[in-house]
Amino acid sequence: MQPLAFVQLVQTELEQVEDLLAAQADGYHQDLQAALRHLLQAGGKRLRPVVALLMGRLLTAPIDRLIILAAALEMLHTATLVHDDLIDGALLRRGIPTLNARWSPAATVLTGDFLFARAAKLATDTGSLHVMDLFTRTLAVIVDGEIRQLFEGGAYTTLEQYERRIYAKTASMFELATAAAASLAGYPPDHGPYETARRYGYHIGMAFQIIDDILDYVGDSRHVGKPVGNDLRNGLITLPALYYLEEHPDDPDLRFVLEEGNLFDEARLQALVERIRSSGAIARAAEQARAHVAQALAALEALPASPEREALAELARYVTERTF
Template identity: 35%
Template sequence: MSLDDASQKPHDRLARVLADDMERVNALIRARMASEHAPRIPEVTAHLVEAGGKRLRPMLTLAAARMCGYSGENHVKLAATVEFIHTATLLHDDVVDESAQRRGRPTANLLWDNKSSVLVGDYLFARSFQLMVETDSLRVMDILADASATIAEGEVLQLTAAQNLATDENVYLQVIRGKTAALFAAACEVGGVTAGVEEEKIAALRAYGDALGISFQIVDDLLDYDGDSSTTGKNVGDDFRERKLTMPVIKAVAKADAEERAFWVRVIEKGRQEDGDLEQALALLARHETLEETRQEALRWAEEAKQALALFPESDLREMLLDLADYVVARVR
């Protein structure tokens, strides 16, 4: 699959197939991010919401519901809910990470301030819960409320684990399950719940979203060391500069000799980074082949996502979701 051929990108094909639903989702987002009394809310939200994101998470909700034969209206509200939760976490994340760039543009906290980003993020969380209530489904509310709590828990765990060289791959997996995969899983699961399909299919949708989200985040972390900032919208080495222990570094630390471990202690645990340290880190990752090992992990999770959909009959939407799992890892094939 060529990444340069837009017609072959599954999220673009999904967007075309779901265009009518997505138009309603976007209209609902614009309506609900408005504020009569605080104009900064739509200013900050629009900067991020309309920054050219793929709307992948809400499309997963729409696709899951449609694949399960749903023909009502609640999937639109749920898709908007998922996007609000996602946008709120991005606003908060950029403050925590002190980020200056997202999707190739200055972050909201840089253009306005940290207070605005945090408070507007809170507003979007509140809006998401209003939309959940409107679906009149306690189970849907339980799934999305649980996902919101898991996301926050994952972010807090990352605070304590990110600069601790004792952090292993199990803790890393717990972190990314929280910060990324939880919303992917919930987005897919609520699509099946609102469609009223059997429990086995709902569980399969959740498993697909979970594995897809894990693969997505592993690839994202890999591209931080092995990507192109012009295509990723991130500065290469941001995770290193922010002293985040992601899978490539965790694997390198596990293989480090005494001298190498002293380097990782200095740059990650103690934060005493000097000119040339990123280049040395990249050399250590290459020496121990941890970028390739990380790539293989991403491929394994993508395959697990595809296996989860084996329960569903063949359809165009199912094929697009299968292709999406391939596309997530095609960036690092």
């Protein structure tokens, strides 16, 4: 398969997911309808729905319930992005103005709340109490991670702190996608296929965020959607900086980020980014992402061979090969 060819297996279902998403504001205030259209038109990879659909098909879950699950996942993800953009003061996402760039903070918060409510309704519509429980627990993990970052800052200095943050931020949602798909296929949490599916989601989610963090140093800002070095600029220490810190604990600019929580001097920032690029930190971080992908692929080996399993394997490999 070529990159993104894994989507083709579930293209028909994805189109139904898009229709379901587009209908979520029907009957509500016209500005909520306009906001939802704006958010959906911004695009996105729809990886979480794709993962859920592929895993669910592999485990023979009912397609109609999988489509609802996939829509619930994308709605939950979209809601978190709305609140994230407001918290971060981001004015663009994927090159398109964010809601908070167009609306007041109050209207943006309320729109995010509406999307959370619609995600919860969709989760309910799967007809699975366990899926509903997974959604609520995952949302609590995501919010807890954001609160920790707000109150403790983003200048983590240990791998454990970093991994906890990226699990909350990203991997928890991929884990939700695969665990919920297994649940809809009839597998309880203590059953082998459920745990296998959950592990796959966890590991590709961890790899996905590590690559995101690497792209903040080496990506093309036009494709990544934010300036290179943006994490350091805002005081966020990610895996490349952590590995660099191990080898250069006295770097004055990195020490400044750790102590002050930001680095707005552009010349110093770009010089630090270049030093991190020139070190072995990027390669080490990429190796860590590949290790997570290897564990995801190993988990898949326990599941029946099928086109869906091959697509999930290709998706896992794509995670570390992507450039945006």
